[in-house]
Amino acid sequence: MNKIEIVACDKDDLKTLQRVSRQTFSDTFDEYNTKENMNKFLEDAYSQETLLKELDDINSQFYLAKVDGDIAGYLKENYKDGEFVLERIYVEKTFQKYGLGKILLDHAISAAKLNHCDHINLGVWEHNENAKAFYKKMGFERISQHIFNLGDDPQTDYILTKKL
Template identity: 45%
Template sequence: MKGQIYPCGLEDLTQLQKISIETFRDTFAAENDPADLNDYLVDAYALEKLERELRNPDSRFFFLYLNDQLAGYLKLNVGKAQTELADKDGLEIERIYIRKAFKRQGLGRQLLDFAFELAEKEKREQIWLGVWEENQNARRFYQAFGFEQVGAHAFYVGTDKQTDLIMRKKLF
């Protein structure tokens, strides 16, 4: 079953904060110290920070709805908004999250396909993302779509230094 994808704007700020916190917590709570996780969530998803991200013309958010319910979201970056590679011809998938009740329905794939279509329409040479080295399911998912590891960087959850693998797929 396919969901509907809509651009997310400033009017969606509180809903974006809610789904961001919910999906990150659901995805990573079991593997992280509760205090570190809470510190990360407070900082990363503060309303002021999300508002700045929404106002940045090089960042775009999209909500995914299934049966009129918010099922997930996607954040894409280009230009100077990219967190690592900052390739003028690249597109970064910074966040792709599906709510727990909607997992295993092909919605992550739908968001990824949407990102590919947008990248191709904009003639981006590559699409890339960071994925936690311990998240084996996500790594396998991205590898199945042709992403290859090209580097790594530190990612902090509170005070806990973790490693995100940088994965890239060349499009042209």
Template identity: 40%
Template sequence: MSEIEIKKASLYDLEVLQIISIQTFSETFAEVNTPENIENYNRESFNLEQLTSEITNPNSQFFIAYSDSEPIGYLKLNFGNAQTEILNDNALEIHRIYVSQAFHGKKVGQLLVDKAIQIAQQTTSDYIWLGVWEENHRALRFYTKNGFITFDKHVFILGDEEQTDLLMKLDVNKKS
């Protein structure tokens, strides 16, 4: 396998970001959700207008993972008021982290989480948090292995279905 490169995304990367977002979300959830719900989510969340709004938000950052110049995954971080829930102004949210199915098990997700931890430490965030669907057992094992602990839950609406996301966090800059 070639070396994985992680690059910060900009408006220049908008179409690449849209393609990898739709691809990875669909690969991750299409088998366990209706085609209509997946299609609606992709259309609402990953249209160019929505992604432009997110990528130009000064409190959000995107990183795209590449293998041989091909996008294979991405990470979206939110700070401050860009967080989907304001649990702590000084927290960092992993809003999205997805890897192409062909690269599952090849440490790409680990590289993306490591990038989030590095940024959280640089920005002296108190902790990193994220929401993960309670039925996404692979992701839950991955985050638990990385030291994240469940601390709450919330409802995630996917089309006409309510799903429960577990909220998990990782302390990164403990106060002495």
């Protein structure tokens, strides 16, 4: 049996958070984007400066998923003005058959309920079929969309919601 833990991140976890953020995003989206756009996005979105600002944001919280002590993924939750948004949920490829996506999502749903939210929102890339199927199975419904710029490529993210 594997020991699975979800632990809160702080500034001491910055380099680990940066590594897992870049690796999981790259693993998920590399094949769909140019090298230039991907490199620019990874450098900007997951720079130490950007991640430190996010870690300092009182409305956000990062959590690392560990399997037998190894970093296996992470999530980022945002809560502000009664709105709960699951901004990021990523699992390392080698750990994708452990049910970590559901465990991380359950963690976010519990946090949303503790904050007395009646729903949880998230964005998912329109072409990420695995993630869309997962969220549909978990009871999310599409309510809108917005543009997500990856480098100079405007892409469409679907906004999904789940009533709690």
